[in-house]
Ligand SMILES: Nc1ncnc2c1ncn2[C@@H]1O[C@H](COP(=O)(O)OP(=O)(O)O)[C@@H](O)[C@H]1O
């Protein structure tokens with residue numbers, strides 16, 4: 050990454066925030082593949098180089114909210130109220146200990162949302178309608194941490210997003226069930242959100258002592274080609290310790306291999322944005 054990462058709050062020359070943010074849904078219907086870890090740490094790395102970032106914790110388990118250090122009592126109205134039009138982005142966004150990083154947390158009522166959405170009007174568009182039309186202007190990035198299912202919550206994220214990022218754990222079953230996710234993305238593109246892009250696939254929990262990790266990584270690259278980020282997130286104990294301290298690993302141990310990997314990943318995401326802007330203005 051060309052910009053040095055410094056976790057402080059000195060003003061940076063990054064220009065004005067764009068009028069509309071890049072909205073990225075972090076999705077995979079499997080649990081434990083690194084969605085939340087990627088949401089928190091990519092967001093922190095992007096915020097550290099001057100981007101204004103909003104995380105939306107759309108998982109009723111609320112791991113992103115806990116992992117960023119937000120107690121239940123500090124969560125305010127939360128993602129449920131946003132989905133049901135009872136609040137605005139500005140009202141629901143809570144400050145975190147990281148400069149430029151805010152979060153719309155998961156609250157207890159979100160666990161009922163999956164069922165309540167079934168009967169709701171324009172049920173797949175609820176999040177999109179709360180986020181679009183200027184509601185999230187001023188942010189560079191909105192990262193949506195999805196639950197481990199392809200239900201209406203994840204569907205709302207995919208419909209609201211400009212792109213989807215898919216974390217894949219480097220294990221034997223990594224690709225299993227992925228065709229279901231790919232088909233869901235295609236279906237959303239065909240009917241609900243034609244502009245949905247695949248931001249990228251990120252390999253997580255790579256274990257270099259394990260040959261299987263290499264094999265899986267190769268398999269995934271054969272399958273997804275250029276969509277797979279060069280950066281691979283290693284399995285790293287510091288990454289798994291950080292959430293219990295209510296901190297992104299970048300704050301918990303900036304020098305560890307996991308932090309360095311997420312900083313590299315953020316660099317790749319920023320470079321994608323530059324090529325995206327070039328295409329838009331070409
Ligand atoms: N690179 C990593 N190294 C070690 N542990 C990790 C790593 N990434 C995630 N974990 C741990 O694995 C578990 C699942 O990760 P998480 O990000 O919560 O997955 P998901 O959101 O997809 O369910 C968590 O306990 C997390 O701390």
Ligand SMILES: [Mg+2]
Pocket residue numbers: 084085086108112113195
């Ligand atoms: Mg999660």
